[in-house]
Amino acid sequence: MKLKNSFTALFVVVSLSSCVSSKIYEDLKENNNSLKEENAELLSQIDGVPGGASGVEVSKLRGQMETLTADKMRAEMELAGVTQDYNRLKESYDALAENSSENLAENLERNRRLLAQLEEKERLLNQKEIDLNTKEQTLLRAQKELEASSNRVAELESIIAAKDAKMRALKNAISAALSNFEGNGLTVEQRDGKVYVSMENKLLFASGSWDVNNRGREAVVELGKVLGDNKEIAVLIEGHTDNVPYGEKGLIKNNWDLSTKRATAIVNILTENDNIPKENLTAAGRGEFAPLVSNTTTEGRAKNRRIEVILTPKLDEISKLLNEM
Numbered sequence: 202m203k204l205k206n207s208f209t210a211l212f213v214v215v216s217l218s219s220c221v222s223s224k225i226y227e228d229l230k231e232n233n234n235s236l237k238e239e240n241a242e243l244l245s246q247i248d249g250v251p252g253g254a255s256g257v258e259v260s261k262l263r264g265q266m267e268t269l270t271a272d273k274m275r276a277e278m279e280l281a282g283v284t285q286d287y288n289r290l291k292e293s294y295d296a297l298a299e300n301s302s303e304n305l306a307e308n309l310e311r312n313r314r315l316l317a318q319l320e321e322k323e324r325l326l327n328q329k330e331i332d333l334n335t336k337e338q339t340l341l342r343a344q345k346e347l348e349a350s351s352n353r354v355a356e357l358e359s360i361i362a363a364k365d366a367k368m369r370a371l372k373n374a375i376s377a378a379l380s381n382f383e384g385n386g387l388t389v390e391q392r393d394g395k396v397y398v399s400m401e402n403k404l405l406f407a408s409g410s411w412d413v414n415n416r417g418r419e420a421v422v423e424l425g426k427v428l429g430d431n432k433e434i435a436v437l438i439e440g441h442t443d444n445v446p447y448g449e450k451g452l453i454k455n456n457w458d459l460s461t462k463r464a465t466a467i468v469n470i471l472t473e474n475d476n477i478p479k480e481n482l483t484a485a486g487r488g489e490f491a492p493l494v495s496n497t498t499t500e501g502r503a504k505n506r507r508i509e510v511i512l513t514p515k516l517d518e519i520s521k522l523l524n525e526m
Contacts, residue, residue, distance in 0.1 A: 229276075229279070229280045229283055229284075230280065232276065233273075233277060233280055236269070236272070236273045236276060237273070239269065240266070240269055240270065240273060361394075364394065364514040365394060367431075367514065368391055368395070368396055368512070368514060369391060371396055371427070371431055371434065371512060372389060372390070372391045372396045374427045374430075375389050375396065375398060375424060375427050375512075376389045378423045378424065378426060378427050379398070379420060379423055379424065382400075382404065382416075382419075382420045382423075385401075385403075385404050385416075386400060386401030386402075386403050386404045386503075386507075387399070387400050387401070387404060387420065394513075394514070395511055395512060395513050395514075396511075396512040397509060397510070397511055397512075398424060398509070398510040398511075398512070399507055399508070399509050399510075400417070400420060400507060400508045400509075400510075401503060401504065401506065401507050402463070402503075402506040402507060402508070403503065403506075404416060404417050404420060405417030405420075405421075405463070405467075405508060406463060409447070409453075409459070411453075411459065411462035411463045411465075411466050412466065413466050413467065413470060418470060421467055421470045421471065422470065422473075422474075424471075424510065425470070425471045425473070425474040425477060426474070428471065428474070428476075428477050428481075428512075429474050429475075429476025429477050430476070431512075432476070432477070432478055432481070433514065433515050434481065434512050434513065434514060435481055435483070435512070435513045435514075435515055436471070436477075436481050436482050436483065436510065436511075436512060437483045437485060437510070437511040437512075437513065438464045438467045438468055438471075438482070438483065438484050438485070438508060438509075438510050438511075439460075439464060439485050439486075439487050439491075439508070439509045439510075440459070440460030440461055440462070440463040440464035440467075440484075440485070440486045440487065440508055441460055441487050441488070441489070441491060441492070441505060441506065441507050441508070441509065442456040442457075442459055442460050442488055442489050442505070442506055443456075443489055443492070443496050443501075443502035443503075443505045443506050444456075444489040444492070444496040444502075444505075445496075445502065447459050455488070456488045456489050457486050457487075457488035458486070459486075459488075460486035460487055460488050461484065461485070461486025462486070463486075463508060464484040464485055464486055464508065465484045467484070467508055467510070468482050468483075468484040489505070492505040493505055493507070
């Protein structure tokens with residue numbers, strides 16, 4: 202019975218040899234050693250059979266021993282095969298493990314590189330997004346500033362247009378008020394946003410004098426009435442002479458002095474009108490240094506001897522807008 206069980210165990214070991222593992226290998230070795238021990242025991246039993254044993258029993262034991270020996274040889278051969286398969290599988294496993302480690306290291310390194318690239322791209326993307334946001338904010342600020350500037354320009358143009366319209370109205374009002382004096386050396390014109398009222402000295406003064414005659418006073422008073430209705434207008438009165446030197450001695454030193462006194466005389470008449478703010482008035486003498494035409498002819502010198510009243514709109518609003526732009 203023991204011998205039969207050994208054969209069964211050996212058969213199981215051989216049947217399971219296809220599933221090679223280290224455990225199967227150890228089990229086969231153990232069964233082989235067990236068979237060797239049983240073989241040795243059977244040999245000892247045969248050798249120790251008493252003389253009275255029958256030949257049939259001896260023959261039976263020898264048959265069993267031969268069968269066991271043959272089984273043992275097959276088991277050894279299968280063990281050798283299993284051992285070879287085990288070794289081959291172990292080598293394959295070791296190679297696979299080595300390759301897997303190398304592949305794993307390569308994969309890890311590649312993943313690290315990819316991760317670094319991804320982080321760099323993400324950083325660049327974030328930077329681009331930041332730059333884009335900055336540019337958008339800068340563009341929005343620029344658009345707001347441009348819009349504000351456009352509004353100020355539009356407002357400035359509106360103010361200038363309104364002042365031009367007002368100066369045209371002022372010019373028309375002065376022309377109407379002085380219509381009786383036109384053709385007597387008096388002209389009214391608008392240019393460069395200002396109104397120029399020019400009165401030749403023959404309308405205002407006697408030769409070498411700064412006293413305004415009656416006809417000239419009437420013209421200045423009429424002009425003052427219009428200026429009294431336009432208190433936001435700056436009034437500059439300039440006196441001009443020809444280039445003939447002032448020859449009389451006394452209170453007048455030269456043409457410049459004479460031109461200044463004549464301008465001041467016009468201012469004094471305008472100040473009699475309480476509707477004209479005094480701070481709007483300025484008197485200036487230009488002498489012979491701003492002629493209209495050449496002084497080489499009598500007619501030219503007559504044109505150059507004049508009083509010019511230059512009317513300028515106050516530009517406080519315009520200056521404020523220009524400073525804001």
